[in-house]
Amino acid sequence: MIEVKKLVKRFGMKTVLRGVDFRVERGEFVALLGPNGAGKTTFLRILSSLARPSLGEVKVAGYHLPHQAAQVRARLGVVSHMPLLYGDLTAQENLEFYARMYGITNYQLRITEVLELVGLEARRRDLIRTFSRGMAQRLAIGRAVLHDPEVILFDEPYTGLDQDASSMLDEVLKSVAAQGRTVVMTSHDLARAEDLATRFDILTRGVIAASTSRGSLGRYGLLKYYKETLAG
Amino acid sequence: MPTTSHPSFIHATLAVVRKDLTAEFRSRELLSAMLVFSLLVILIFNFALELNVKERQSVTAGVLWTTFAFAGTLGLNRSMAVEKDRGCLDGLLLAPVDRAAIYFGKVISNLAFMFMVEAFVLPIYAALYNVNLFHPGLLLVILLGSIGYTTVGTLLASMTVQARTRDVLLPILLFPVAIPVLLSAVKASTGFLNGADMAEIWPPLNLLIVYDLIFTAVAFMVFDNVVEE
Ligand SMILES: Nc1ncnc2c1ncn2[C@@H]1O[C@H](COP(=O)(O)OP(=O)(O)OP(=O)(O)O)[C@@H](O)[C@H]1O
Numbered sequence: 001m002i003e004v005k006k007l008v009k010r011f012g013m014k015t016v017l018r019g020v021d022f023r024v025e026r027g028e029f030v031a032l033l034g035p036n037g038a039g040k041t042t043f044l045r046i047l048s049s050l051a052r053p054s055l056g057e058v059k060v061a062g063y064h065l066p067h068q069a070a071q072v073r074a075r076l077g078v079v080s081h082m083p084l085l086y087g088d089l090t091a092q093e094n095l096e097f098y099a100r101m102y103g104i105t106n107y108q109l110r111i112t113e114v115l116e117l118v119g120l121e122a123r124r125r126d127l128i129r130t131f132s133r134g135m136a137q138r139l140a141i142g143r144a145v146l147h148d149p150e151v152i153l154f155d156e157p158y159t160g161l162d163q164d165a166s167s168m169l170d171e172v173l174k175s176v177a178a179q180g181r182t183v184v185m186t187s188h189d190l191a192r193a194e195d196l197a198t199r200f201d202i203l204t205r206g207v208i209a210a211s212t213s214r215g216s217l218g219r220y221g222l223l224k225y226y227k228e229t230l231a232g
Numbered sequence: 233m234p235t236t237s238h239p240s241f242i243h244a245t246l247a248v249v250r251k252d253l254t255a256e257f258r259s260r261e262l263l264s265a266m267l268v269f270s271l272l273v274i275l276i277f278n279f280a281l282e283l284n285v286k287e288r289q290s291v292t293a294g295v296l297w298t299t300f301a302f303a304g305t306l307g308l309n310r311s312m313a314v315e316k317d318r319g320c321l322d323g324l325l326l327a328p329v330d331r332a333a334i335y336f337g338k339v340i341s342n343l344a345f346m347f348m349v350e351a352f353v354l355p356i357y358a359a360l361y362n363v364n365l366f367h368p369g370l371l372l373v374i375l376l377g378s379i380g381y382t383t384v385g386t387l388l389a390s391m392t393v394q395a396r397t398r399d400v401l402l403p404i405l406l407f408p409v410a411i412p413v414l415l416s417a418v419k420a421s422t423g424f425l426n427g428a429d430m431a432e433i434w435p436p437l438n439l440l441i442v443y444d445l446i447f448t449a450v451a452f453m454v455f456d457n458v459v460e461e
């Protein structure tokens with residue numbers, strides 16, 4: 001579903017990704033871990049066609065980036081640090097806008113469905129500027145799954161969420177993954193990642209330094225594995 | 233499950249325009265800033281240049297276009313800042329639409345705001361200075377000049393919005409690039425206001441038309457590269 005070969009990304013003189021190889025099969029849930037500044041966000045931005053690879057090959061859902069970006073975008077949902085919502089529009093209006101941008105027909109039904117999924121039906125007529133960080137994040141997740149994407153990228157989706165919202169997000173992520181979608185999530189919350197993902201990749205020093213599946217983690221768990229990888 | 237398709241160019245453009253107008257009519261942040269600012273500029277000119285009737289005729293076009301240009305940058309900056317501040321620009325760029333459609337959507341809403349400001353400024357200016365501005369030729373120049381200014385301005389604003397100093401950066405970049413528009417707009421406006429020969433008005437008017445076409449085409453081609461990292 002996602003295929004990345006020898007991906008290099010430079011910002012001016014600075015090389016952030018130095019030859020990333022990454023492959024995700026349909027239905028896999030990959031947690032992408034790594035220290036601050038490792039390039040996780042940059043990597044997800046490349047997968048979502050918001051940034052261009054400097055070198056290397058990137059394929060998402062069978063389409064090449066950057067040349068077939070529109071096809072990739074139609075099959076992709078993204079949740080980032082920022083909610084990507086308009087403060088002066090209501091929850092309903094925000095989703096309507098994105099529904100139009102994704103060419104969703106009969107979107108009223110779908111919007112109601114999504115608002116129920118993220119627990120915001122009661123707030124649909126409220127402006128986003130009146131939402132708390134967590135509520136905006138919930139709606140951001142609703143926005144990302146509105147067009148029922150095959151691949152979903154989450155960049156630290158738990159940031160700023162309270163217990164309630166985090167469990168809601170757990171549920172959403174599980175239901176999203178259960179439907180055979182492919183998910184890549186970055187997270188600093190190892191316990192949560194361990195709970196959800198089927199595979200753990202560690203991005204550090206510009207490459208995927210290690211990759212392991214849930215089954216082969218052993219009894220010490222993800223934390224020890226992560227620390228050992230970073231220590232080199 | 234939703235049925236999706238790639239929305240057509242025109243649908244995507246209209247969705248962006250509709251979103252911008254809905255948000256703006258709710259907050260009125262951008263329009264009120266532009267309107268208050270324009271009003272101040274005209275008033276200051278009014279006091280600063282204590283003009284007699286004859287002199288007024290000759291500065292009218294200059295004062296009007298100065299007002300439009302400054303109020304315009306204010307609006308262009310705001311309209312892009314709204315996209316940037318909650319990461320909405322990324323949201324737009326993630327949509328499976330031709331990115332030129334997003335650009336044209338922003339151009340059309342910026343142009344709509346510009347026209348609203350102009351529709352407000354003209355009668356006030358006419359009343360303050362006691363000049364008749366309702367000349368079809370002048371309105372045509374304002375239309376063409378605003379289109380040129382907004383097409384370049386929207387493109388540059390989408391570049392400068394990344395920078396921390398965007399409020400200063402936009403005018404610094406935009407004014408030099410927009411000089412051909414502003415100069416020919418002032419020339420053509422003055423021509424129409426003074427009832428000059430069409431032979432005298434055609435050259436700047438043609439320049440405006442050519443500029444509009446060229447910059448629309450350029451923006452169409454480069455917008456994708458400007459917004460991607
Ligand atoms: N647009 C940009 N221009 C220049 N450098 C950038 C840009 N975006 C990211 N970087 C640099 O790339 C490196 C990786 O950043 P990135 O945000 O991808 O890290 P991250 O793994 O997501 O970190 P975190 O865990 O803190 O979110 C950083 O050193 C950052 O300064």
Ligand SMILES: [Mg+2]
Pocket residue numbers: 040041042155
């Ligand atoms: Mg990050």
